[in-house]
Amino acid sequence: MQASSWRPIDITLDFGGIDTTETNTNIIKAIMANLIVPRLKLLFQVQGNTAIRAFKSNPCIRYDPLIVNYNKTALQTDLIIFVKTVPRMESGASGTGVVCELDPLTNRPNIGVIRINMENFKVSTSIGLDLNFDMLMHECFHIMGFTAAMILKFPGGIIKTFDNVKVVTKDGNFSNVYSLKTPNLLKWAADYFTCPMISGIPLEDQKGGNSHWEQNIMGNEIMTPRLVPRMLVSNATLNFFIDSGWYMVDTNKAEKTYWGEGEGCGIINNDCSTSYREFYPVKGIKDCSGDFISKTYSGVTSNSNECITQIIYSASNCPSAAPQAKSSFNEKFGPGSRCFLTNVNKMIENIAGCYGANCTDGVITVTISNGRQINCTSAGQILYISHLLTIICPDPVVFCAAWNQRCPNDCSGNGKCHVDGTCFCNLFTTGDDCSIAKTCTLAPNICNMQSDAGGSMTEFVTSGSSTLISAFMILSISFLFSTQSF
Numbered sequence: 001m002q003a004s005s006w007r008p009i010d011i012t013l014d015f016g017g018i019d020t021t022e023t024n025t026n027i028i029k030a031i032m033a034n035l036i037v038p039r040l041k042l043l044f045q046v047q048g049n050t051a052i053r054a055f056k057s058n059p060c061i062r063y064d065p066l067i068v069n070y071n072k073t074a075l076q077t078d079l080i081i082f083v084k085t086v087p088r089m090e091s092g093a094s095g096t097g098v099v100c101e102l103d104p105l106t107n108r109p110n111i112g113v114i115r116i117n118m119e120n121f122k123v124s125t126s127i128g129l130d131l132n133f134d135m136l137m138h139e140c141f142h143i144m145g146f147t148a149a150m151i152l153k154f155p156g157g158i159i160k161t162f163d164n165v166k167v168v169t170k171d172g173n174f175s176n177v178y179s180l181k182t183p184n185l186l187k188w189a190a191d192y193f194t195c196p197m198i199s200g201i202p203l204e205d206q207k208g209g210n211s212h213w214e215q216n217i218m219g220n221e222i223m224t225p226r227l228v229p230r231m232l233v234s235n236a237t238l239n240f241f242i243d244s245g246w247y248m249v250d251t252n253k254a255e256k257t258y259w260g261e262g263e264g265c266g267i268i269n270n271d272c273s274t275s276y277r278e279f280y281p282v283k284g285i286k287d288c289s290g291d292f293i294s295k296t297y298s299g300v301t302s303n304s305n306e307c308i309t310q311i312i313y314s315a316s317n318c319p320s321a322a323p324q325a326k327s328s329f330n331e332k333f334g335p336g337s338r339c340f341l342t343n344v345n346k347m348i349e350n351i352a353g354c355y356g357a358n359c360t361d362g363v364i365t366v367t368i369s370n371g372r373q374i375n376c377t378s379a380g381q382i383l384y385i386s387h388l389l390t391i392i393c394p395d396p397v398v399f400c401a402a403w404n405q406r407c408p409n410d411c412s413g414n415g416k417c418h419v420d421g422t423c424f425c426n427l428f429t430t431g432d433d434c435s436i437a438k439t440c441t442l443a444p445n446i447c448n449m450q451s452d453a454g455g456s457m458t459e460f461v462t463s464g465s466s467t468l469i470s471a472f473m474i475l476s477i478s479f480l481f482s483t484q485s486f
């Protein structure tokens with residue numbers, strides 16, 4: 001292969017496996033064609049063969065007969081993604097992504113299939129659209145090589161790629177997992193976790209083992225095994241792909257993560273110490289995410305090894321332009337809004353709420369819904385808003401460090417924020433800060449979701465366990481839980 005012959009990845013989508021009698025399948029096509037492909041092209045370059053061979057047989061035979069349109073001649077493309085709907089998946093997963101074939105010259109995956117569980121695919125709001133954008137992005141990363149099987153094909157083989165490590169959970173069970181130790185990934189992790197001597201990053205040991213990041217270490221990173229609102233494409237996943245040797249990746253287009261950042265080596269050992277921001281002594285504690293974007297609660301998940309961990313509520317991202325769920329008093333949502341702990345009516349438990357924010361000279365200015373502004377100058381300071389509401393100040397140094405990394409106007413609450421300060425806008429907006437509404441040319445069921453932004457509060461359906469939410473019910477809030485593995 002010629003050196004330095006990298007080119008933006010060319011992707012061909014095949015929707016022949018979509019059962020169009022299912023509802024809203026045009027949403028899948030819109031997300032894949034208008035969000036996923038442009039985002040992958042922004043991130044990835046490839047080299048080597050510029051065509052995929054004519055198929056002798058169905059390359060994805062493990063996953064039902066697909067309608068194969070390319071069996072007669074080679075196709076000029078780098079990656080074919082077959083998209084298939086299934087009425088129901090026994091596992092309860094939202095989707096799967098499987099590698100079907102490799103490029104013979106480079107071993108890079110060049111054909112894959114995404115299967116979507118239509119039982120879980122319920123999209124009627126822009127929040128649902130965002131969630132499924134993340135879900136489909138995750139499945140595409142599996143197709144592009146983020147799987148246990150493909151790790152074995154990394155350059156240098158097993159010796160240079162991972163160690164087998166034993167993970168012992170709180171309930172006494174243990175399993176062997178890969179601990180990745182490829183060079184760019186280790187370099188990133190040493191800096192990110194502040195763990196200079198880091199020897200590897202263990203993958204998930206529970207459901208979805210060895211094909212995902214360990215949830216307790218990576219939180220809501222895109223390649224952790226549970227679908228939660230707001231999953232982030234971090235430089236962990238991008239460095240994984242760099243180390244595969246199959247891609248040149250633009251790490252400036254990663255999203256900023258916060259889980260475990262700067263917390264030292266211990267968090268990588270999966271010990272769930274409550275000295276870390278992400279772990280709690282009891283369930284049901286309301287809090288804010290480490291970047292102050294999302295409202296969270298503490299709970300146990302099927303991937304948290306019995307540890308009580310931080311979980312993002314649905315409809316809880318303060319800067320979002322789409323309507324978010326209220327939980328405290330006088331909340332203010334939209335660009336510039338951040339999560340603060342509050343106390344309502346002198347209750348013992350604190351509650352998270354969204355309020356306008358700004359940082360100047362190490363002072364946080366908090367703005368409540370009626371426009372009133374009040375300053376935080378020190379950690380733990382109590383702002384008295386009314387006889388019902390107090391706001392508890394975060395550490396201004398920590399808060400303002402996160403605040404200073406925001407994108408222009410928080411991408412107007414309509415997009416994803418890259419580490420280089422650029423935005424990736426949703427289906428309905430464009431411009432540097434996603435502030436310009438596009439004329440929607442998609443089908444009415446998709447364009448209707450454009451009016452979510454700034455619209456009235458949507459009543460969200462609660463599914464799955466709702467016990468943790470009971471305290472919020474007092475304030476007439478219900479949340480959509482979207483915590484399937486995928």
Ligand SMILES: [Zn+2]
Pocket residue numbers: 138142208211212225486
């Ligand atoms: Zn997955």
